[in-house]
Amino acid sequence: MSDTDIRRPVxxxxxxxxxxxxxxxxxxxxxxxxxxxxxxxxxxxxxAGDFPIALPRVIATLFGGGERFDRFVxxxxxxxxxxxxxxxxxxxxxxxxxxxxxxxxxxxxxDVLGITQGAGAVAVLLLTVSGGTTAAIAxxxxxxxxxxxxxxxxxxxxxxxxxxxxxxxxxxxxxxxSVSALMQAITTWxxxxxxxxxxxxxxxxxxxxxDGRSWDTVTVALASTLVLLTVxxxxxxxxxxxxxxxxxxxxxxxxxxxxxxxxxxxxxxLAGVAVSAxxxxxxxxLVTPQVAMRLVRCPTPPLVASGLVGAVLLIGxxxxxxxxxxxxxxxxxVTAAIGGPFLVYLLVRANRRQVV
Amino acid sequence: MSAVKETRLASGPASGVASxxxxxxxxxxxxxxxxxALLAVSVAASLAIGARSLSPGExxxxxxxxxxxxQRLTEIRLIVRTVRLPRTVLAVVAGIALGVGGALIxxxxxxxxxxxxxxxxxxxxxxGVVTVIALFGFTSPFQYVWFAFVGAAASGVxxxxxxxxxxxxxxxLTLVLAGQGVAVFLAAMTTAxxxxxxxxxxALRFWNAGTVAGVGFRVIWPVTAFxxxxxxxALATLPAVNLLNLGDDVARAMGVNxxxxxxVAIVAITLLAGAATAACGPIAFLGxxxxxxxxxxxxxxxxxxxxxxxxxGAVVLMVCDIVGRLVVRPGELDAGxxxxxxxxxxxAALVWRxxxxxx
Numbered sequence: 001m002s003d004t005d006i007r008r009p010v011x012x013x014x015x016x017x018x019x020x021x022x023x024x025x026x027x028x029x030x031x032x033x034x035x036x037x038x039x040x041x042x043x044x045x046x047x048a049g050d051f052p053i054a055l056p057r058v059i060a061t062l063f064g065g066g067e068r069f070d071r072f073v074x075x076x077x078x079x080x081x082x083x084x085x086x087x088x089x090x091x092x093x094x095x096x097x098x099x100x101x102x103x104x105x106x107x108x109x110x111d112v113l114g115i116t117q118g119a120g121a122v123a124v125l126l127l128t129v130s131g132g133t134t135a136a137i138a139x140x141x142x143x144x145x146x147x148x149x150x151x152x153x154x155x156x157x158x159x160x161x162x163x164x165x166x167x168x169x170x171x172x173x174x175x176x177x178s179v180s181a182l183m184q185a186i187t188t189w190x191x192x193x194x195x196x197x198x199x200x201x202x203x204x205x206x207x208x209x210x211d212g213r214s215w216d217t218v219t220v221a222l223a224s225t226l227v228l229l230t231v232x233x234x235x236x237x238x239x240x241x242x243x244x245x246x247x248x249x250x251x252x253x254x255x256x257x258x259x260x261x262x263x264x265x266x267x268x269x270l271a272g273v274a275v276s277a278x279x280x281x282x283x284x285x286l287v288t289p290q291v292a293m294r295l296v297r298c299p300t301p302p303l304v305a306s307g308l309v310g311a312v313l314l315i316g317x318x319x320x321x322x323x324x325x326x327x328x329x330x331x332x333x334v335t336a337a338i339g340g341p342f343l344v345y346l347l348v349r350a351n352r353r354q355v356v
Numbered sequence: 357m358s359a360v361k362e363t364r365l366a367s368g369p370a371s372g373v374a375s376x377x378x379x380x381x382x383x384x385x386x387x388x389x390x391x392x393a394l395l396a397v398s399v400a401a402s403l404a405i406g407a408r409s410l411s412p413g414e415x416x417x418x419x420x421x422x423x424x425x426x427q428r429l430t431e432i433r434l435i436v437r438t439v440r441l442p443r444t445v446l447a448v449v450a451g452i453a454l455g456v457g458g459a460l461i462x463x464x465x466x467x468x469x470x471x472x473x474x475x476x477x478x479x480x481x482x483x484g485v486v487t488v489i490a491l492f493g494f495t496s497p498f499q500y501v502w503f504a505f506v507g508a509a510a511s512g513v514x515x516x517x518x519x520x521x522x523x524x525x526x527x528x529l530t531l532v533l534a535g536q537g538v539a540v541f542l543a544a545m546t547t548a549x550x551x552x553x554x555x556x557x558x559a560l561r562f563w564n565a566g567t568v569a570g571v572g573f574r575v576i577w578p579v580t581a582f583x584x585x586x587x588x589x590a591l592a593t594l595p596a597v598n599l600l601n602l603g604d605d606v607a608r609a610m611g612v613n614x615x616x617x618x619x620v621a622i623v624a625i626t627l628l629a630g631a632a633t634a635a636c637g638p639i640a641f642l643g644x645x646x647x648x649x650x651x652x653x654x655x656x657x658x659x660x661x662x663x664x665x666x667x668x669g670a671v672v673l674m675v676c677d678i679v680g681r682l683v684v685r686p687g688e689l690d691a692g693x694x695x696x697x698x699x700x701x702x703x704a705a706l707v708w709r710x711x712x713x714x715x
Contacts, residue, residue, distance in 0.1 A: 106533060107469050161704055170468065174648070174707045177469050178700040181641040185696030191561045192690070199561055200554065207547055283540045290533055327552065333544045340540030347530050347537070348521050 019237065027305075030296050034308035041312055042086060045319045046078045084213040085315040085331070087221045088278040089288075093310025094232060095270040096285030097292070097301035098263050101243065103169045109286040110155075110271035113176040116280040117183035118154025119272075120206050123147040123279075124187050127202040128194035143205065144217070148276040154183060155268040166257055167264065208281030208332030210318050221277040225270065229307075232266050235259055236303055243300050281332045284310055287339040294346040313339055384660050387653060391667040395448070398674040402444040403436060406681050410435070438572070446576050447568045447674045447691070450632040450639070453583045455669020456590050457628035458643020459650060459662045463597045464621045465528040468712075471644040472629035475535045475622065478638040479542035480511025481630065485563055486549045489556040500559075501575050505582075505634035511538055512626030516619070531622070566639040566692020568677050579635045586627030587666075593621045594659045601656065639692040642669055645703045648712045672699065 014023050043062070047053045053061075053070055061070045062079075096109045103112075110116060126143050158179050162172040187206075191199050238259045242249045249256045271285065288310040289301035296305045317334035325334075403415045410418065410432065418436030421429060457472040465474070473479070484507025485500045494500050519527070519534040550557040596617040599607040604614055632639070643665075650664035676694035683689055706712065 105467065105469065106529060107467060107474075107536070112469065161708060164708060164710070171707055171710075173469055174712065175704050177644065178641070178704040178707070181696040182700040184640065185693045185700075188561075188564050189689070189693045192565045192693075196554065196558050196561075200551075200557060203547070203550060203557060207551070282543070286536060287540060329548055329551065333548050333551070336540045336544035337548075340537040340544065342537075343540075344518055344534055344537035347534050348518055351519075351521055351527075351530060 021237075024298075027296050027298060027302070031302075031305050031308065034295070034305055034312065038086070038308050038311045038315070041315045041319065042082055045082045045085065045315050046074055048319055048323050049073075049078065080213045080215050080218045081210050081318070082315060083218050083222060084210050084277050085318050086311050087218070087225045088210075088274045088281060089284065089311035089314030090229070090307040091221075091225050091270040091274040091277075091310075092281065092284040092314070093288040093292070093306040093308070094229065094303055095267040095274070096287075096310070097289040097303050097306035098232070098239075098267040098270075099285070100289050100301045101239070102260060102264060102267075103173045104243075105169070105173055106290055107286070108173050108176075109289075110267060111282065111286060112173055112180060113268065113271075114154040114158045114179040114183060115151040115268060115271040115275065116282065117180045117187065118157075119147040119151030119275045120280050121154075121183040121186045121190070122150025123205050124190045124194075124202045127205060128190050128198040144276050144279070147279075148272055151275045151280075152268065152272045154179060155272070159264065159268070167260055172264075204330060205279050207330045208279035208335075209330035210278055211330070213277070217277060221273050224273050228266050228270050228273070231262065232270075232303065235262050235266075239263055239303075240300075278314075278331070281314070281335060283336045283339060284313060287343050288313060291339070291343055291346060294350060380655075384654055388660075388663065388667070391664065391671065394671050395667055395674070398671055398678070399444055399448065402447065402674055402678055403440045405678050406435075406440060407686060408435060442572050442576055443569045443677065444674070445573075446571065446579075446635060447677050448670045449576070449580050449583055450568060450636050451642070451670030451673035452666040453586065453628040453632040453669075454639060454643045454673070455646045455650075455665040455667070456587060456662055457625045457632070458645075458669070459647040459658070459665035460590050460593075460597070460621055460628075461625050461643070462647045463601060463658050463662075464618060464625070465532050466601065467528070467532055468648070469644065470532065471640060472625065472633075472642075473539070473638060473640060474532060475515045475626060475629070476511035476538040476542060477508045477626060477629040478633055478640070479539040479546070480507040480509075481505070481633045481638065482560060482563065483507050483511075483542045483546045486546050486553075486556045486560055489559050490549050490553045493555065495559070498571070498575065501571065501579075501634050505579075505630055507542075508630030508633055509626060511542060512622070512630060514538055516622050516626075520615075520619075531618075563637045564692075565690035566637040566695075567690040568636050568673065569688065569691075571635055575635055579631045582627050582631035586624045586631065589620050589624035590628065590662065593617055593624065594662055597621060597658045598656075601658070637690075637692060639673070639695055641699060641703075642673060642695050645695075645699050646672060648703070649706070652706070652711050 012023050014021055043055055043058045047055055047058045051073055053073065057066060057070055058074065060066045061074045066074070092110070099108045099110055099113060100106055123143050123146070126146055158172070158176045159167070161179070162168070162175040164171070191202065194202070238254045241252045241254050242256055242259065246256050274281065289306045292302050292305040292309045293300070295309070296302045313335055314331065317338055318331045320338070321329050321331055321334045400412070400415070404410045404412065414432050415436055417429060418432040419441070421433065454472055461470045461472060461474055462468065481504040484503040484505070488494050488500050488503040515531070515535045515538050518538070519531040546560070550560055596607070596612045599610050599612045600614065600617060607614055646665045646668040650661045650668055654660040654664050672695065673691060676698060677691040679698065680689035680691050680694040
């Protein structure tokens, strides 16, 4: 190492008491823009429907004003759905960013940790196998709650199986991939043996949808997401140095084993919350961190921006699905149809720039 | 530091880590012959075992006896030649294709969870199947097999095309992510069709299970031809893939044309995975699993790893097909499902015991 490598930091740091971070204007600007976009899409989504409400009236009503009829339509009918989209998008985006950071693999996501497949297998089991026990479970706790339990159980199973004197990213994703494959095979088998009417119902659930969300489900999901995001925010400052590897992180004073366990647990629970609120919306957690990385131009998946990209993607897709398309499609189809090509566009643009 | 690297490289450009010794070579050859023997045994078992079990003598008669008025012999001939032989041949061919494809894609992307579906091949094949069923109402696999292959090949080409626009060409990360992006989009289109068209949903759920049964030689021979071309291309790239795993800079310094190597490898993977998926449906996890097991058995030298992975793929697919015939008699469990149900716990146990290293 020559001494030219030791130089002043290119970007200035900011220190506020015990908290310090590097000042990156582009990063902050993009994140603020994403937050604004999230709010805009959120309001547009509330305004759109059989009874259209103009944007200013939506905003006025959300902040406590508005006419009585607007209040009824927005607060009682439309807000739960929009909030569900917001929560699911945030949860999936952050969960994906954490998983990809921990595994240091752009293909990793809560899907790879078995949460989506576990929830899917349980839901398909309940929806396709008619008979005493399954019908009783589906009737008493509901398919979503049972699927949530299945997803969290599978996530926990992956975690326990991958535990061997600590959690190692490589072992975690390989175990996760095998457990996911197992759950996927069970789902496929159930679908292949079931009655085709049940299969169609199961298919709709598997895609993920925001139809008919009420305040009951949304309140629980919103509260638990807020708690989890607070924990993530608290651990985030310790989390960032872990990209340099365990040794460097330990050298910088990070208790990496604890931070990793906490972050992984949060990722699993966030994905679980999303499953309970919208079903296993596929691909969002995989795509959003990569999109956010390229928008923010940062080398690792950014937590806040990923969550916001997820929220914009989910609410926006729901808006498109309800208004722009001739046929009604569940939100999961539209997120994938928009998210996939957008990721490809960003990749192609980045590749082009390398030529210059 | 640099001196160590030079001596290691000087011992032979593609020799990998300490693979030059005669003992290691002998051990690997022994392993290879054991795998070939295992494959032969499983082929014999596959011909004999099923809803009606046959003795080795009967299998022999069924295969080679001339047409005979004898009622019993005609029945045996029918079972062996039109039911057991096609699925056995397809299991061998598809198993080799998926094993080789899985090992090669892990070598090209340096990603340990890369599987043969990564280039959008499975999503493309499913999309092809669902589209023709929804548009033309095809019902028999004979009709839609070719559309599955076209879908798989087209998505492979699109992914590679997108990833190689500009001079960042063939960067493994770009390739992996472009594959995911295209697969995500195609899967969404497939779902959109199946949600509105009950008939294609019904076909897709059986197609998704992945099976080696039910297609005749009319499909198997052309599929085999594509796979053979893919295998030749795959084997031709192996020395260069070894060097790519030392990093792009080292590979370039050793005289490897990186863009050509990656292109040929990806064409090979698309042919192998596309043809196998078209004939069998998506068989997930097989390529990923055998690539890791092969790496554990041979070490990181792809010239050995890839043949091992191919043979392992064939053996595993064959055994899973046989198990699938036995467990839910008189019905059958599709081989693709058995692969995951049996393979995943086994694989997870090996991972837990720390048998595998990063690709």
